[in-house]
Amino acid sequence: MAARAPTTLGEWLQWAQRAYARGGVALGQVATTAHDEALYLLLRTLGLPLDSKPAVLKRKLTAEETGRVEEVLRRRIKDRTPAAYLTREAFLGEHRFYVDERVIIPRSYFLELLPAIADLVECRAGSPNPASKRTPKKAGFGNPALQSRKPVKRAVDVCTGSGCLAILLAHQFPEAKVDAIELSPEALAVAKFNVAAHHLAARVKLHHSDVFDALKPVRYDLILSNPPYVPTRELRGLPEEFTKEPAMALDGGRDGLDIIRKIFSQSRERLQPHGIVVLEVGGLRAAMDRAFPELDLHWLHTEDGEDCVCVVSAARLAKWRG
Ligand SMILES: C[S@@+](CC[C@H](N)C(=O)[O-])C[C@H]1O[C@@H](n2cnc3c(N)ncnc32)[C@H](O)[C@@H]1O
Structure with missing residues (x-):
């Protein structure tokens, strides 16, 4: 029997982490762990605050939200588009910058x-x-x-x-x-x-x-x-x-x-x-x-x-x- 499709944000996060590992997704441009990057990408895709409480993981996605999440994870994992080019933003500490394919993603010491x-x-x-x-x-x-x-x-x-x-x-x-x-x-x-x-x-x-x-x-x-x-x-x-x-x-x-x-x-x-x-x-x-x-x-x-x-x-x- 096929595994049940993810329905909550937390299930999508686990699904994404496994898919990152299976796909050999490279990290380091936005975050250093698959958990942190996928959580960031999911919260941004759903328009949720980055400092959301852990309870947000129990949130069930609507059909429309599920479609958006599937698309963004496809572009990240299959197409290997860097997460920051998908969200059009990058952070150095609290400082937020617009980024797209015209610039390298900020990650400076x-x-x-x-x-x-x-x-x-x-x-x-x-x-x-x-x-x-x-x-x-x-x-x-x-x-x-x-x-x-x-x-x-x-x-x-x-x-x-x-x-x-x-x-x-x-x-x-x-x-x-x-x-x-x-x-x-x-x-x-x-x-x-x-x-x-x-x-x-x-x-x-x-x-x-x-x-x-x-x-x-x-x-x-x-x-x-x-x-x-x-x-x-x-x-x-x-x-x-x-x-x-x-x-x-x-x-x-x-x-x-x-x-x-x-x-x-x-x-x-x-x-x-x-x-x-x-x-x-x-x-x-x-x-x-x-x-x-x-x-x-x-x-x-x-x-x-x-x-x-x-x-x-x-x-x-x-x-x-x-
Ligand atoms: C490693 S990136 C650093 C960008 C930014 N300072 C950062 O930390 O995210 C190097 C930048 O140098 C620019 N660059 C390359 N050759 C250059 C040159 N000869 N003179 C000025 N800028 C150059 C590139 O276009 C690129 O934007």
């Missing part, structure tokens, strides 16, 4: 790391000169809690995609003007929508440019980027869901470092003396340490231990001969 990055750059800028006789150690130099802070005034997000990180920068640094650079005109249109939706058009300026090529020679306190870093030959091996994202958002050239090299090279002329560059580079940590030994890359610790975001100071970059 910068949400977690921005407060630590703010400490790094604002304390560097505000610190008394450690060499000065007027600033003895006991005055608190070296202790961020006692240091004077100098707020970030200019920051830039290179390779902005949906604009998500430029928007996070604007929220993190309320006094800053933020530039957001992107080479894809299609992605820029999405970024423009998101910047307006976050009411940040007065502070976040979008630029169509290959890294800094088309930008005026402004000097920044902070240059941040989550650039394309997948080595070209690895693109073919990606799970189908990831191949639905723009190739240009992933492809970092032969060794994955093409855009990163250009960012480092152009940042030399773009940083304030106290400024820093922070880059998120996925699995390239070892390759980066090998490629840029003189930069003495400092890797920030992330909660999951991936530690894939590095910091370089203006002083280090100035000495770099790359």
Whole structure:
């Protein structure tokens, strides 16, 4: 006898989890478990709040709702459409962004790391000169809690995609003007929508440019980027869901470092003396340490231990001969 078709939301959730596993659905774009992603997709499809109480799982679906759920799960599991392209949204923490196939789905470590990055750059800028006789150690130099802070005034997000990180920068640094650079005109249109939706058009300026090529020679306190870093030959091996994202958002050239090299090279002329560059580079940590030994890359610790975001100071970059 055929198994009874799911009728409640909870039964559909269990059905979806089994189908995800059977179909080898790839995770990581929206959530890291099938349970979390399928629950999100079901709640959104039914127009229910994402913070619904567990009792919502007992809710019986109408025939019309069942049709909608079947269709969305078919597109996710059979067609391998990423969940965020089905719902047209993605989150970094509480921040919601419009997304579609023109942009990569936001999933950056910068949400977690921005407060630590703010400490790094604002304390560097505000610190008394450690060499000065007027600033003895006991005055608190070296202790961020006692240091004077100098707020970030200019920051830039290179390779902005949906604009998500430029928007996070604007929220993190309320006094800053933020530039957001992107080479894809299609992605820029999405970024423009998101910047307006976050009411940040007065502070976040979008630029169509290959890294800094088309930008005026402004000097920044902070240059941040989550650039394309997948080595070209690895693109073919990606799970189908990831191949639905723009190739240009992933492809970092032969060794994955093409855009990163250009960012480092152009940042030399773009940083304030106290400024820093922070880059998120996925699995390239070892390759980066090998490629840029003189930069003495400092890797920030992330909660999951991936530690894939590095910091370089203006002083280090100035000495770099790359
Ligand atoms: C990994 S995605 C990051 C998008 C966004 N910052 C995020 O974290 O979701 C890289 C972005 O860089 C853009 N890009 C690729 N090459 C570029 C270049 N030479 N100059 C500027 N942007 C570039 C891609 O179109 C893509 O939107």
